[in-house]
Amino acid sequence: MFNASLKQLSDQLAEKKISSTELTTEFLKRIKQLNSEYNAFITVNEEMSLDQARSADQMIAAGQASALTGIPIAQKDIFCAKGWLTTCGSKMLSNFVSPYDAGVIERFNQVGAINIGKTNMDEFAMGSSNETSYYGLVKNPWDLSAVPGGSSGGAASAVAARLAPGATGTDTGGSIRQPAALCGISGIKPTYGLVSRYGMIAFASSLDQGGPMARSAEDLALMLNVMVGFDPRDSTSLQRKVEDYARDLQKPLSGLRIGLPKEYFAEGMSKDVECAIEKALDEYRKLGAETVEISLPNASLSIPVYYVLAPAEASSNLSRFDGVRYGHRAKSYSDLGDMYRKSRAEGFGPEVKRRILIGTYVLSHGYYDAYYIKAQKLRRLIAQDFTQAYQQCDIIMGPTTPTVAFNLGEKSGDPIQMYLSDIYTSAANLTGLPAMSIPVGFGNKNRPIGLHIIGNYFMEAQMLNVAHQYQQVTDWHLKSPV
Numbered sequence: 001m002f003n004a005s006l007k008q009l010s011d012q013l014a015e016k017k018i019s020s021t022e023l024t025t026e027f028l029k030r031i032k033q034l035n036s037e038y039n040a041f042i043t044v045n046e047e048m049s050l051d052q053a054r055s056a057d058q059m060i061a062a063g064q065a066s067a068l069t070g071i072p073i074a075q076k077d078i079f080c081a082k083g084w085l086t087t088c089g090s091k092m093l094s095n096f097v098s099p100y101d102a103g104v105i106e107r108f109n110q111v112g113a114i115n116i117g118k119t120n121m122d123e124f125a126m127g128s129s130n131e132t133s134y135y136g137l138v139k140n141p142w143d144l145s146a147v148p149g150g151s152s153g154g155a156a157s158a159v160a161a162r163l164a165p166g167a168t169g170t171d172t173g174g175s176i177r178q179p180a181a182l183c184g185i186s187g188i189k190p191t192y193g194l195v196s197r198y199g200m201i202a203f204a205s206s207l208d209q210g211g212p213m214a215r216s217a218e219d220l221a222l223m224l225n226v227m228v229g230f231d232p233r234d235s236t237s238l239q240r241k242v243e244d245y246a247r248d249l250q251k252p253l254s255g256l257r258i259g260l261p262k263e264y265f266a267e268g269m270s271k272d273v274e275c276a277i278e279k280a281l282d283e284y285r286k287l288g289a290e291t292v293e294i295s296l297p298n299a300s301l302s303i304p305v306y307y308v309l310a311p312a313e314a315s316s317n318l319s320r321f322d323g324v325r326y327g328h329r330a331k332s333y334s335d336l337g338d339m340y341r342k343s344r345a346e347g348f349g350p351e352v353k354r355r356i357l358i359g360t361y362v363l364s365h366g367y368y369d370a371y372y373i374k375a376q377k378l379r380r381l382i383a384q385d386f387t388q389a390y391q392q393c394d395i396i397m398g399p400t401t402p403t404v405a406f407n408l409g410e411k412s413g414d415p416i417q418m419y420l421s422d423i424y425t426s427a428a429n430l431t432g433l434p435a436m437s438i439p440v441g442f443g444n445k446n447r448p449i450g451l452h453i454i455g456n457y458f459m460e461a462q463m464l465n466v467a468h469q470y471q472q473v474t475d476w477h478l479k480s481p482v
Helices: 006-014 020-038 046-061 103-110 153-160 177-183 217-227 271-286 299-320 336-347 350-363 368-389 415-422 426-431 460-473
Strands: 041-043 072-076 114-119 166-171 186-189 209-214 257-261 290-294 395-399 435-442 448-454
Touching: 006 020, 006 217, 020 046, 020 072, 020 114, 041 153, 046 114, 072 103, 072 153, 103 114, 103 217, 114 153, 153 166, 153 177, 153 209, 166 177, 166 217, 177 186, 177 435, 177 448, 186 217, 186 460, 209 217, 217 435, 217 460, 257 271, 271 290, 271 395, 271 435, 271 448, 271 460, 299 350, 299 368, 299 415, 299 426, 350 368, 368 426, 395 460, 435 460, 448 460
Parallel strands: 072 114, 072 166, 257 290, 257 395
Antiparallel strands: 041 114, 166 209, 186 209, 186 435, 395 448, 435 448
């Protein structure tokens, strides 16, 4: 049961081989048994989950079920869920129970999926290792001494450890794809604007995007079919015709042109990652695809551009957490200004404070033009590189991360080294392009390696087809650490 895919679980529920109540109960037992080992979940509410499961069983009995009806899904604790503690991994929101559902949560509720719990994450999604959470660090199920990646590390750890068959994540600079790669699962960041950001606690509004995390591309397609849709409450939501993201899964890859950026295959990638990526590319050639060398000349600028723009937006977004309306408030203070200062100083962790300070600095008078405006101009150049590249190829591939998962605590004292973990992933957020990671092998210390697939705008179905065809001839996505 725990090693079954979303599709297999859906079939079992439809055939009445198991009920949603039984399935949910078993996953809740597993979380209770193992979560202390991984710290993947912040909040579990058995009563609410089982209430949803009983309702799902009624939907199935009435013939009103869809693909994910009755299936437990773990929700990243950045999505507001009515009646659930919603913390964003921060002391600042450690007492916040959401009075409403995020758009993503609503969509899962509408199809009868089960919220199995809220997953741990880097505080306010700021981190690449899931070590900044107020609720403690998350561990990688493949190696408990390794990081799971961040900021959606709890979601990745939960899926890899078979505590949930699927999970939601959010991706601002690689926070779905990087932990997916380091934990040996699949994850996709859709085109910016496809998934509602309503009720998704904001980090950097022009970069944030929700997406699914699961074992396989087929499972991602099923989850994406639920998550994608126009939401008038989100000003960045795109109104597009409804798609079936599983429609092209069986399409052959003959004639597919895979672009390999020479900048991604240069210095910086470890040998074990390089070897696994090359073997994956050989499989694609066997499947009928051809590889072409392309150039993304401004790719090296992605990290410095990202770490100007993202903190600037974070500085603005996090100004609302002031101890007045909700969230943490200091117990003692002399006046309103003192309350603001003490509440924020106590409520935010070191990484969040660091990014707020950077963001406030680059937006300040005298530095706005020198940093923020210049970064926006460079962002446009990076997007133009991809536009030109897609004239030569259909899809772009490379490593998701430069190395396998690093050890817990290894980079926590060096923010610059931590930031470089997103060197291959941040460009997709800056451009709004869809991108995903799938497992393609193991490297140093038997830790997982991910292949990064970047598609053109709104080409999620093609990307999932490309990933699925690879997963039909390999079994990396079936490997389990437990």
